[in-house]
Amino acid sequence: MPTAKDSSEVIVFAPATVANVACGYDVLGFAIDEPGDYIVARHADKPGLRITAITGDDGKLPLDPEKNTATVAALDLLHHLGMTDRGIEIEIHKRMPFGSGLGSSAASAVAGAYAVNKLIGEPLSKMQLLPFAMTGEASADGAWHADNVGPCLLGGIVFIRDNDELDVAQLPVPKNLWAAVVHPDIEILTKVAREILPKDIPLANATQQIGNLGGLLCGLIQSDYGLISRSIHDVIAEPRRQKLIPDFYKAKRAAMAAGALGFSISGAGPSVFALCEGKEIAEEAGEAIAKVFNAIPLSNQVHISPVNQKGVQVVDKIPELK
Template sequence: MDTDCIKIFAPATVANVACGFDVIGLAIDAPGDEIILRKTDTPGIVIKAIHGADLPLDPLLNVCGVAAQHFLKKLDQPDAGVEMEIFKNIAPGSGIGSSAASSAGAAVGLNELFGRPFDNKQLIRFAMEGERLASGAAHADNVAPAIMGGFTLVRSYQPLDITALHTPAALWVTVIHPQIEVKTSDARAILKQKVLMTDAIKQWGNVAALVAGLYQEDYGLISRSLEDVIVEPVRAILIPAFHELKIKCKEAGALGGGISGSGPSVFMLSRGEIIARQVRDVMNEVYAPLGVDYNIYVSPISTQGSRVIPM
C-alpha cells in the first residue's frame, strides 16, 4: 500500500463456538478495535496513545507492540519504525477477543504499510505472540478469524494448520457482554484435565457436524451441533443466569450458542437478522432485572476480518 499512514479495523471474535473448544472461531462486524499506524524515521515500535482502556504504552507489555515486534524482526529491515495509536472498542476481559483484535490489527496494519510481504498464516503467527502475552499461551482461535474473517478452524499448532470454513450468508450472531471480568487464566484453571471417552466422542461428533452444517447451510444440523459437553458445564457457573439465557434464547428462535471464549460474554447464532434481534430482546429481558450492567451486539458474521478503513 502506497502510504505512510493507515487506519485498521480489527473485529471482535467468538472463540470455541460451543463444541469447538480452542479450534473454531468466528468474526463479527461489531464491535472492533481501531489502530492508526504511521511509519517513522526512528527504528522500532512506539505506542503513542491508547483510548478506551488503561493498557501499557510499553510495546514490550502491550499485545500490539509484541505482535509488531515479531513482524519487524521477520521483516528484517533494521531501520523500520512505526508509531501506533490504539482505539480500544472491545473491553479487555470481555470474552470476545479483545487482545486478539489488537494483535491481529497490528499485524495486518504493518503488513499493509510495508507492501504485504507476509501471508495470513504468518500474520496469524505474529498475532499469536500477542495472545501469548495476554493469556500465557499462543492461541489462534481468536486471531485467525480476526485476520481471515468468517469461521476458521485450527486443525493443528505443530505445524500450524488453519483453514477457513464456509460462512452461510444468513447466519447472524447476538452477543451479550455482562460487565464482569472473567480472566482467561482463571477460566482455564477450573477445567478438568481428563474427560470421559463418551463425552469426547459426543464432542467430536458435534464439531464434525457443525462443520458439515456450515458447508451444507443446514441450519437444523448447525443447531443440533451447538452443544458443549466438556467445557461449558464447568464454566457456566461463572456467568449470571447462563442457563436461563440459553433456554429463553432458543425459545425465541436462536439456533443455539454458548460461552464466547472464556466468558463472560454469551453468544447465540440465528438464521437471519429478524430472529437475531428477537434474541437480543430476550437477552434484555433476562438481564435487565439482575442488576448487572451489560452490552448487547447484533451482527452478521464478518467475512472480511481486519482491514484498512478510511482515516
C-alpha cells in the same frame, strides 16, 4: 525493502470474535462486525517502533512496545523481516472490553501485525501474518490457540485443525447465519476460565463433543441449519464455565425460546452468543438475553451481526464513540 506501496499512515479495524462456538473448544471461531479495535500506524523518522497513544483502555495497557499485545505482534513481524530499525509510530484505540470473551487481545495483536504489514508495503499475506499475531496474543493470554486470532485476521468461520502447527481452514458461511452476542459487564480472566476446566474428561464426553463438532462443521459447510442446531452443544467447557456467568441457563432458555439455533459462551466468557438463522431472530434472541441480564440487574451490551467475512481491514477513519 518495499517502499513503492508505502503510505504515510494506515488505519485498521480488527473485529471481535466468538471462539469455541460451543463444541469447538480451541478449534473454532468466527468474526462479527463490531465491536473491535482500531490501530493507526505511521512512519516516523526516529528508528524503532513506539506507541504514541492508547485510548479506551482506562490506562490499563502498557506503552512499552515489548509488553503491549499489539506491538509484540508487530515487533515479531518486523524482526522476521529484518526491519526492526524502521521508524514506526502506533496508536491503539481499544473499543472492546478486556476479559470479555470477545477476543480483545487477539484483535489488538491482529491489528498491530496487520497495520505494520500494510504500512511497510504489505510484504506478507494475511495468512502469513498468523504466527506473528499469535505471538502477540500469547503474550497477553499465555496460551497458544488460534480460535480468536484466526477469524479476526481472516474473517468468516475459521477451523483450526492444529494450534501448534497453525493448520487452519476457512469454512464457507451459510448465507443467513447471524449472531446475537451479549456482553454482561463482568470480567472473567481467560486464565481463571481455563483453570476451571478439568485436566481429564470422560472418553464418552470426548466422543459426544467430537460428534457435535463434526456435525457443526458439516452443517456449516452444507448450510444445514437443522444439523447446525442439533450440533451446538458443549459438554466440556460450558457446564463448568456457566457458573461464572450469572443466570447463564436462564439466558440460554430465553435465546432458544426466541428461536436461536444454539447458545453458548463466547470464548472464555462472560460474553454469550446465540447463533441464529436470519437477522430478525438474532435481534429477538439478543433482546431476550439482555432482558435476563437486565433483570438481575446486570448491565450489558448487545451486538447483532452476521458472520464478518472480511476480518481485519484498512478503514478510512476511526468512528466517533457513540
